[in-house]
Amino acid sequence: MSEKIYIETYGCQMNFADSEVVGAILEGAGYTLCASLEPETPDFVLINTCAIRDNAEQRIRHRVRELRAMQGRHKNLRIGILGCMAERLQNRLMAEEDNVSFVCGPDAYRRLPDLLQQVRSEAGSQRAEVELSTTETYADIEPVRLASNGISAYISIMRGCQNYCAYCVVPYTRGRERSRDPQTIVDEARTLFNRGYREVTLLGQNVNSYSWPDTGFPELMDRVASIDPALRVRFATSHPKDLSDELLQVMAAHPNICRCIHLPVQSGSNRMLKLMNRKYTVEWYLDRVDAIRRYLPDCSITTDVIAGFSTETEEDHLATLDLFRRVRYDYAYMFKYSLREGTYASRHMADDIPDEEKTRRLNEIITLQGQIALENNRTEIGREYEVLVEGESHRSKERLFGRNSQNKVLVFDRIPAAGGPEAQPGTYRTVRVTDCTAATLLGELV
Numbered sequence: 374m375s376e377k378i379y380i381e382t383y384g385c386q387m388n389f390a391d392s393e394v395v396g397a398i399l400e401g402a403g404y405t406l407c408a409s410l411e412p413e414t415p416d417f418v419l420i421n422t423c424a425i426r427d428n429a430e431q432r433i434r435h436r437v438r439e440l441r442a443m444q445g446r447h448k449n450l451r452i453g454i455l456g457c458m459a460e461r462l463q464n465r466l467m468a469e470e471d472n473v474s475f476v477c478g479p480d481a482y483r484r485l486p487d488l489l490q491q492v493r494s495e496a497g498s499q500r501a502e503v504e505l506s507t508t509e510t511y512a513d514i515e516p517v518r519l520a521s522n523g524i525s526a527y528i529s530i531m532r533g534c535q536n537y538c539a540y541c542v543v544p545y546t547r548g549r550e551r552s553r554d555p556q557t558i559v560d561e562a563r564t565l566f567n568r569g570y571r572e573v574t575l576l577g578q579n580v581n582s583y584s585w586p587d588t589g590f591p592e593l594m595d596r597v598a599s600i601d602p603a604l605r606v607r608f609a610t611s612h613p614k615d616l617s618d619e620l621l622q623v624m625a626a627h628p629n630i631c632r633c634i635h636l637p638v639q640s641g642s643n644r645m646l647k648l649m650n651r652k653y654t655v656e657w658y659l660d661r662v663d664a665i666r667r668y669l670p671d672c673s674i675t676t677d678v679i680a681g682f683s684t685e686t687e688e689d690h691l692a693t694l695d696l697f698r699r700v701r702y703d704y705a706y707m708f709k710y711s712l713r714e715g716t717y718a719s720r721h722m723a724d725d726i727p728d729e730e731k732t733r734r735l736n737e738i739i740t741l742q743g744q745i746a747l748e749n750n751r752t753e754i755g756r757e758y759e760v761l762v763e764g765e766s767h768r769s770k771e772r773l774f775g776r777n778s779q780n781k782v783l784v785f786d787r788i789p790a791a792g793g794p795e796a797q798p799g800t801y802r803t804v805r806v807t808d809c810t811a812a813t814l815l816g817e818l819v
């Protein structure tokens with residue numbers, strides 16, 4: 374009987390996409406993937422980890438310690454750490470968490486079958502595979518769709534990052550930027566569409582710098598969007614410095630490219646942006662927002678922001694609030710600055726904003742953004758949207774949920790009030806918005 378693997382994933386969409394590559398590599402080597410930890414009792418638990426902030430790492434460490442109890446009951450159970458924490462901490466992680474059998478960094482997943490065999494054959498051994506690559510893209514591996522609902526899938530189009538934002542550990546954990554052969558991306562998207570998938574999300578740390586001889590990101594989007602008008606295409610993440618008019622023109626030409634752009638701003642203060650090495654100004658950023666609104670008037674815009682970066686003053690913080698009021702984001706991921714060892718900021722800048730102060734600033738941004746999101750959603754009442762139906766609402770079996778092109782979640786009854794066919798997951802239906810919260814639009818089938 375083949376050994377069983379359970380993969381648990383933390384962090385960004387790229388990690389979820391990577392876990393699907395890992396799943397394919399291990400299935401190819403004869404292992405069986407389990408859908409749950411219990412009652413399956415796998416032979417290996419692989420944890421794909423995130424290192425972006427300290428609290429992400431603490432959560433994973435807690436999980437590793439929790440699994441000790443299970444290892445007490447199942448002596449054969451081995452734990453492996455994948456992803457950014459494996460790359461960042463390497464042997465240190467195994468010295469500190471001695472129930473971990475191996476660490477394997479994001480560019481070493483092809484080594485996993487060997488690694489698993491080694492730690493199985495040598496009781497008590499610990500191994501590390503953490504070499505980064507300048508070429509690995511896993512382009513030839515067809516991911517197993519682990520997290521999938523059969524409707525929506527991730528496609529990784531590039532790996533790594535070399536922007537070196539001063540606070541960010543990603544360039545050290547994921548290595549140099551490299552793009553994947555566009556033909557393999559288009560083929561993967563077409564295969565998914567033919568299997569019934571209706572949405573693909575193209576992933577990279579900075580998709581706007583995707584580059585292949587004769588193909589930039591706008592051309593790639595054009596090719597993927599041309600597969601079929603019924604295939605929705607999303608992408609993440611865009612770096613504001615590289616968001617081109619050409620991409621916006623390609624989006625405008627393809628209604629099936631979703632009207633949603635994630636444009637991390639990080640701060641509304643030029644002084645902070647400079648210290649963060651973001652390579653744009655507030656003025657440049659607002660010009661890009663204007664360009665989005667010009668080409669794509671119905672596009673939603675979302676962002677990431679960091680509160681309390683090194684030397685941030687009250688004035689800098691107020692500038693961030695001001696920028697939020699000007700852009701009126703549909704959604705924002707909001708964080709307190711967390712110092713990451715090895716980054717430029719950790720070597721040259723003080724982590725000098727007290728935690729209570731970071732918390733206060735963060736809470737002010739969260740409160741403001743909550744108001745803006747609710748106000749934005751209220752203006753949606755009465756509008757009709759084409760929604761890709763995804764499944765049952767988490768709150769009620771009577772209702773379904775799906776998302777519109779803007780990536781907003783709509784919740785609605787299975788059957789139109791006026792009667793008519795029940796909505797089916799994986800199909801498009803028109804939904805009229807009747808009510809909202811800050812996070813969700815409520816509606817009815819038309």
Ligand code: 5AD
Nearest residue numbers: 540541637677678679708709710711
């Ligand atoms: N501290 C807090 N937030 C961070 N991010 C990246 N590095 C850090 C850090 N050291 C945030 C940025 C980025 C998002 C993925 O995580 O906002 O866009």
Ligand code: SF4
Nearest residue numbers: 534536537538541543
């Ligand atoms: Fe980190 Fe900046 Fe790269 Fe994003 S663009 S992954 S914030 S270094």
